[in-house]
Amino acid sequence: MAQRSVTLTFLGAAGTVTGSKYLLTIGDRRVLVDAGMFQGEKQWRLRNWAEFPVDPASISDVVLTHAHTDHVGYLPALVRGGFAGPVWATEGTRRIGEIVLRDAGKLQEEQAEEARRGGWSKHEHPKPLFDVQDVEATLPLFRSVDFEEDVDLGDGLVGRWTRAGHILGSASVRLEVEGTSVLFSGDLGRHDHPILKARGTPRGARYVVCESTYGDREHPEPQVAHAEMADAITRTIQRGGLVVIPAFAVDRTQGVLKDLVTMMRERRIPEVPVVVDSPMALKVLDAYRDESLGELREDVDVEDFTGLPELIEAASSADSRALNRRFDPMIIVASSGMAEGGRVLHHLARLLPDRRNTVILTGFQASGTRGRAIEDGAGSVKINGHYIKVRAEIVQDHEFSVHGDASDLMDWLRALDQEPETVFVTHGELDVARTFAGRIGAELDWNAVVPRHGEVVSLLPAQPED
Known part of the structure; x- marks a missing residue:
């Protein structure tokens, strides 16, 4: 069988700190990593209502890092559009995701009704992006996975979830297929979470997608907490x-x-x-x-x-x-x-x-x-x-904040067991992402870039050694 091409498309969290969505295309197969809602500035929120770049029904699977709205909140809209595949996540993410999505469905319906009553929508009969029925159709799609176990996602794709120490169930996810691999940091916690077990160190990958929420700053280390x-x-x-x-x-x-x-x-x-x-x-x-x-x-x-x-x-x-x-x-x-x-x-x-x-x-x-x-x-x-x-x-x-600061993020990268071909710096405001990419280049001498929204990159397989 001929080797399939593998590409990654940045459909969210590129140039902004919200709306995480990464489309991994393996030949004819489409896998979406995270399905987040855009939040914050209007220019990004409007993208929630735009036609999805690919037919949701053509997506085979969704892989989740964690259950914050900017990583899972778009799932019911995908289901409304025809997506019906499995949603792979840790049990903690499944539990929190159920709560987050049910709340989101109710909020969507309330906002549409408020717009109708208040008359401030440009539509005569404003509709929600999705409703509670779409949420209830989404929840049975979840498939729970364990931390630190290779999960066969079918057709040669293998996933592995490693604790990220951010919220309950949060993980970094490594996907391997067709001789290449890509590691998605998800949202990374600090070295020690006050309630949850500490983050782990995942296996390295040929390509890394790393968040940069606090990529330009350090958390204070006060003598007396709070x-x-x-x-x-x-x-x-x-x-x-x-x-x-x-x-x-x-x-x-x-x-x-x-x-x-x-x-x-x-x-x-x-x-x-x-x-x-x-x-x-x-x-x-x-x-x-x-x-x-x-x-x-x-x-x-x-x-x-x-x-x-x-x-x-x-x-x-x-x-x-x-x-x-x-x-x-x-x-x-x-x-x-x-x-x-x-x-x-x-x-x-x-x-x-x-x-x-x-x-x-x-x-x-x-x-x-x-x-x-x-x-x-x-x-x-x-x-x-x-x-x-x-x-x-x-x-x-x-x-x-349970987001790692710039040093926390650098420590996570340094701990990887191989130098990646490229680090894609995402999930940060544009200037912050650029600053963090510069730090990766300066301190690790790695190739670090800030992708554009909608950009497509090829994930080439490793070349065999002579």
Whole structure:
């Protein structure tokens, strides 16, 4: 049989930090690695609605690195378009993906209805990108794989998932076929995750696709963990204010809870009620509580991130609305992490205009998001059609990020057991990706490039040695 050509097309996370999608073409076979939604700036979000570059029905498989929306959120749209193949992922990613996608389907339907009622859509009858039925048709397609086992994906394609230490179930994925191989970093965690087992070192590959979210910066290494956050919470409570922490439902909320537990145990902050106001975050919390998944660190117990003096789980919308009638000092943890949607919006609308209150941002705020505007010192932000004055204290705590910084990424590359032919630097804002590619070239003397959106490259097989 003649050797099939192998190409890689960058359909997302190229020139931007969102929308991860990589199309691996092996002869006539098409495999999509990650199926993420574009988020943030409008120019990228509009791509979610564009016709997919290939017929979704022609894609044989989807391979997932992890379950963040910018890596899995487009899956139901693919299914709506005709995709019906297996979705390969770790069990943790399957569990979190189910939660993320069901939430996304509901949100898509709500946004379409809001657009219809508000009349701000250019369509007379706006429709969602996908709906809950598309999500329910997607979930049975998942196929669970184990870490560090070669998985036969058929037709000569072999995959291997290695812990990435980013969120529950997250992995780097190595694919090998037709004498060549490509390693997708996925989103890489730091050397030590506060709750989950540390990332592993995958086998090297001829080609590497490496993320660069924090490719131009280093995380702080403070002498006292989260000192600024603890100080901000204490002074806010002393002046009778409330603290709102926009936090991603997946992993970030659980990490925030762990540090709040630690701060209260060490008496670094007052014991006040802590509210988790996110149905999605509560479902994810249940997954993190499930020790049968075997992903918790050996030195972490469930009580280390749930054992608060008063933990209020606001599961229903009525529970959430009831918080608007409370003015006693408390800490509200609500999604979304970049303040783009979810229940955190009505808390921000209520609390931002009052100087007694504090908003604590807990990680990367993508360009074009409401969180970035708040981080950059905007005097007002638009929430549900109304401009809200920003008077509350704004605090940034980037210690929470479970994205590896530039040195973490370099260490991951250095640990690979072979020098790749090319490192494709993706999943970063353009200037950041270019900076990180330059660092790879300077420190490792490797060929590192930043691919363009839509670019196609050939993954050539290794040449036999003489």
